[in-house]
Amino acid sequence: MTRLATCACGQLRATCQGEPATVALCHCLECQKRTGSSYGVAAFFPRADVEPQGEAQQYTRPGDSGSSVVFHFCPNCGSSVYWEPARMPDLVAVAVGAFADPDFPAPSVVIHKERRHGWAADI
Template sequence: MTNRVASCSCGQLRVTCEGEPVRISICHCLECQKRTGSVFAAQARFPREGLTMEGRSTQWTRRGDSGESATFHFCPMCGSTVYWEPHGLPGFVSIAVGTYADPGFPPPHVSVYEERQHPWALRAHQLPLEHEF
């Protein structure tokens, strides 16, 4: 069985995930854009029973563009959002894909709120590679 570990930037808040996610998606909603500081968010959804959370988290609950609420857990030391619990999906937890720091993580299969997508957001693969900064 696959085990993956997601963590905040400083490593204090961690989630060990047993098994494969039931859904991997990207979200273009305005709230995810504000939460991530990016033009979209990538998340993996897991059944809660396969997860082990370690470390301290600060929680914040907000209503999303869908009208549903979610409670977000972020590290009180470095501020990274690691996971959240969507109130409309009891028994499931969403984890920010970037917290795995794994370029081999499976790709998303769902994209939501595309009407709020930045027109250039999914064309990054077409940019030329820049080897010098």
């Protein structure tokens, strides 16, 4: 299976082969800031199965684990499309929303539930 994730304007893309190794929903405060929502959802694919295309800007920040995370976003529209967590060097995370696919596999892992907004569904 081949899936295509794109930014809002379509300039930055990530073509992903196969099924994700895992899909995680994160309630951490940094994901809330990055997405502008109450959580972020990432599909983690083996690095060899992700082919980025287009121009990307990078932003690096420390993750909750203390390891860095490098985010790749479109310089035109600002959408985050994929990121590279240093603590998982063999995987690339791709924003599930960037696939724009309502049939995308659901999260199998939920992290930082302690930061979940009280009004958000408990998933």
